Amino acid sequence: MRPTLKTEKPTRDHILAAASRLMALRGYRATSLVDVLRESGVGKGNFYYYFRSKEELGYAILERVVQGFVERVLEPCFSDSGAKPLDKVRCFLDRLLETQRQRNCVGGCPMGNLASELSDMHEGFRRRLAEIFTVWRERMTDTLREAQADGSLRSECDPASLAHFLVAALEGAILLTKVTKDIQIMETCVGELKSHLTLYAAVGRS
Amino acid sequence: MRPTLKTEKPTRDHILAAASRLMALRGYRATSLVDVLRESGVGKGNFYYYFRSKEELGYAILERVVQGFVERVLEPCFSDSGAKPLDKVRCFLDRLLETQRQRNCVGGCPMGNLASELSDMHEGFRRRLAEIFTVWRERMTDTLREAQADGSLRSECDPASLAHFLVAALEGAILLTKVTKDIQIMETCVGELKSHLTLYAAVGRS
DNA sequence: TCGCCTGTACCAACCGGTCGGTACATAATC
DNA sequence: GATTATGTACCGACCGGTTGGTACAGGCGA
Missing domain, CATH: 1.10.10.60 (Homeodomain-like)
Structure with a gap:
C-alpha cells in the first residue's frame, strides 16, 4: 500500500x-x-x-472530457498569438476534422452525445453542458471580434451569431459523420464552413 | 371491439x-x-x-417518425410545385425552426437523438438512420439541382455538398437548441444558413 | 375456429448502491 | 514499548428493485 x-x-x-x-x-x-x-x-x-454515485462519476468524466478538449483543441488553436484570428478559426475546424479522421468516424463528440442523451432528462447535465458549449462559443466569439478589430472581418458580421453557427454546424457534422461512418461528410462541412467565413471576410484581408 | x-x-x-x-x-x-x-x-x-422484441418496436418507431417527418415537413416544403427551388429550401428551414419553437426547445430531433445514442452500438439502427439522412439529403440535393437548372444557383455550387452541409448544420442547431433551451440559437442558425445560400446564389435570381 | 386481447406468474440478468470486513500506516495513550 | 485508536484504501457479497422476455390459461366477438 x-x-x-x-x-x-x-x-x-x-x-x-x-x-x-x-x-x-x-x-x-x-x-x-x-x-x-x-x-x-x-x-x-x-x-x-x-x-458518491454514478452521477458524480458522470460529472467528473464530463469535466475530464472538457479539460482534454480545451488542452488539445481549443488552446492550441486559439492561443497561437502569431496567427491571424481567422486562421485560428480555420485551425480549429481542421483540428476537429483530423480528430474525426483519426477516430475513424467513431464516437462522435462526447459532449454532443451527452447533450443529446441527457438534456431533456437530467437538468444537472443539461446545465453543465450548456455552460460548456457557452465557453466554447465565447472563445470563438472573442477570436471573431479580434478579426473584426484587425479588419479581416466586416463590421456587419455579428461575431456571436457566427460563433453560434460554427459550433452548431460542427456538432451536426460530427453527428452525421458518426452515423454514416464517412469522413467525407466532415470534410464537406468543414469546407462549407470555411466558405461561409468568406461571406463576412473583408476583401483582401483574410 | x-x-x-x-x-x-x-x-x-x-x-x-x-x-x-x-x-x-x-x-x-x-x-x-x-x-x-x-x-x-x-x-x-x-x-x-x-x-417480437424491443428492438422491433424501436425500428417501427423509427419508421413512424420518418413517415411523420416526410408528411409534415419534407413533402409540404419540397412538393410545392408553384414555389421556386430556393424558396422550398427556405420553407424547409423555417418549418424546422417553427417545430422547435412549438416544442419549446424540448426533444430535439428524434432521428438525431437515436443517431447519437445508437450509431456506435447498434449496427441495425445506424444503417437505418444513415439511410434516412441520405433520403433527406437527396431530396434537398434534387431541389438544389433544380435551382441550378433555373439559374438561381450558380454552376460552381455542388448541390450534394451544400445539401450535406444544410442537413448537418440543422442537426447541430437543433441539438444546441435542445441543450440551451433557447430558440434564439435555432433562429440564428437558420438565419446563417439562409445567408450561406447567398454564397451560391446567382445575382438577382434567388 | 380464429384473431385479438387480458392478466399474471415466472425467469435470469442487470442495475446502482450498501455493508461488513481486511490491510496497513501512523498517531496517541498508558 | 506495547496497545489502542484513527484514517486511508480496498474488497466482494449482498440488497431490493428493474429489465426484456417467456409461457400460458382463458375471454370475447366475428
Whole structure:
C-alpha cells in the first residue's frame, strides 16, 4: 500500500480514464458500473470510496472530457498569438476534422452525445453542458471580434451569431459523420464552413 | 371491439404512438417496456403479440417518425410545385425552426437523438438512420439541382455538398437548441444558413 | 375456429448502491 | 514499548428493485 501525494489519486484517475473510454462509445445510461469496474480493475466498494454515485462519476468524466478538449483543441488553436484570428478559426475546424479522421468516424463528440442523451432528462447535465458549449462559443466569439478589430472581418458580421453557427454546424457534422461512418461528410462541412467565413471576410484581408 | 380493416391495427398503432412519445424524450435505452405499457395501457402479453422484441418496436418507431417527418415537413416544403427551388429550401428551414419553437426547445430531433445514442452500438439502427439522412439529403440535393437548372444557383455550387452541409448544420442547431433551451440559437442558425445560400446564389435570381 | 386481447406468474440478468470486513500506516495513550 | 485508536484504501457479497422476455390459461366477438 504505497503512500500517495496529497494531490495524486491514481486509482480515482484510473477509474475516470476507464469510464471515459466506455462512456464515449456507449453514452451515460448504457455504461454500467460493472462495466467500469471491469475495465478499470477496481472493486466496487473502492469505487464508492472515490465517487458518491454514478452521477458524480458522470460529472467528473464530463469535466475530464472538457479539460482534454480545451488542452488539445481549443488552446492550441486559439492561443497561437502569431496567427491571424481567422486562421485560428480555420485551425480549429481542421483540428476537429483530423480528430474525426483519426477516430475513424467513431464516437462522435462526447459532449454532443451527452447533450443529446441527457438534456431533456437530467437538468444537472443539461446545465453543465450548456455552460460548456457557452465557453466554447465565447472563445470563438472573442477570436471573431479580434478579426473584426484587425479588419479581416466586416463590421456587419455579428461575431456571436457566427460563433453560434460554427459550433452548431460542427456538432451536426460530427453527428452525421458518426452515423454514416464517412469522413467525407466532415470534410464537406468543414469546407462549407470555411466558405461561409468568406461571406463576412473583408476583401483582401483574410 | 369494432371490426377493423385489414390494414388498421389500432392497438399496435396505440402502442407505437405511446412509445414514440416516450422515446422522443428519453431515447431508446432509457425507455423501458414497462413505461411503454403503462403509457399505452396495453398488457405485456399483448405487446408481444404485435412486436417480437424491443428492438422491433424501436425500428417501427423509427419508421413512424420518418413517415411523420416526410408528411409534415419534407413533402409540404419540397412538393410545392408553384414555389421556386430556393424558396422550398427556405420553407424547409423555417418549418424546422417553427417545430422547435412549438416544442419549446424540448426533444430535439428524434432521428438525431437515436443517431447519437445508437450509431456506435447498434449496427441495425445506424444503417437505418444513415439511410434516412441520405433520403433527406437527396431530396434537398434534387431541389438544389433544380435551382441550378433555373439559374438561381450558380454552376460552381455542388448541390450534394451544400445539401450535406444544410442537413448537418440543422442537426447541430437543433441539438444546441435542445441543450440551451433557447430558440434564439435555432433562429440564428437558420438565419446563417439562409445567408450561406447567398454564397451560391446567382445575382438577382434567388 | 380464429384473431385479438387480458392478466399474471415466472425467469435470469442487470442495475446502482450498501455493508461488513481486511490491510496497513501512523498517531496517541498508558 | 506495547496497545489502542484513527484514517486511508480496498474488497466482494449482498440488497431490493428493474429489465426484456417467456409461457400460458382463458375471454370475447366475428
